[in-house]
Amino acid sequence: MLFPENRMSRASLGKATGLSRTSLSDISSEMIGEGLLYELGTEAAQGRGKPGTILAIDPERVRLACVDLSQPCVATGATLDLRAKVLNRHETVFSSGEEPGPDDVMDLVRQLVQVAGGKVRGIGIAVPGVVSPSGTVISSSNLHWDNISIRDIIEAEFGIPTYVDNDTNAALTTERFLGHGGENLIFVQLTRGVGASTLINDAIVRGDDSSAGEIGHIVIDPNGPRCECGKHGCLETFVSATALEAAMRKDPTSRLSLLTSAGARLGRALTMPVSLLNIHDIVIYGPPEIVGDVFLDACRNEVARLSSNHFSRGISIRRCEQGADATLRGIGIMSIRRMAGRRRP
16 A cells, blocks of 8 residues: 555555554554654644544665576676665676576675665565475576575575565566556566566466466477577577577668567467456566567567457557566565565464
8 A cells, every 4th residue: 555655644544454443553563663664744634533644665774685687697686675766786797608596696695785784674586487485496497597495595694584586577566566557467578588477366377386477488489499498499589688689680680570570479479368368468578679669569460460359458568668677676576565464473
């Protein structure tokens, strides 16, 4: 109700949430004590009743340390406040062909914790790949990680609650809370790979094995190029930002045809989930030089050609406009939600 910058009285929060006055008072007092909320003063008097005290997210007392591992050859870290605003940034750059390991993540978190001066109360790690509910990276072909219990490693070192999730789920969360996303949304991220995240009735679909949305490794051409996962012709070998940038560097004159073909390929891959789930809002996140009008138009045309029907309203396919920090801010928001939902025994 309050995130990121809303201001409400306890009475208004009680009406909006359905919590009793006693429960609301207990919860808000605890959150004030933990540095999550603060009191802004009293609202204007209305009638004979006692003016209520206004509550808001406290941006000063608590910090988050967040790491984004979604980009090739770099690990990006930042400290955030409880409104998911980036305050300080640190990056670790790797040579071509190298990827960050758990020790590199640990070093980056250490820098963030030090710069925050003891205010860090939550750590968030966004990882490309399959992440279990317990914070274990089951598989990340881009990082070459398998069964790495990164949450346990970080928590054992710093003693700070740590939240680990898939990078696309994180970026979707930013679109939902800070962008224009509604309760039903398909979010596609084009970085070094291709990932998707689906929001249905305001809940992220994770699947039985926590691998929902791994569309990048669907084979669309068995005779296509070899993928990092070991198969040939995976979607991400044609549509990922890394693959398209490499192809355009090799032949700059083919830019329009490459983007048109890539947009159409993604559109074909999205046709089934769009029809199966009846979701009308599709958001695509990637470099602006790739996810532009040419790419989006080709994607829209293919989805419309293959999935339209006489009773369904139009499908929106649009670019995410949350900027380069969408994944960092999203894993921060996820960490904030985990903190706010944690109750003492």
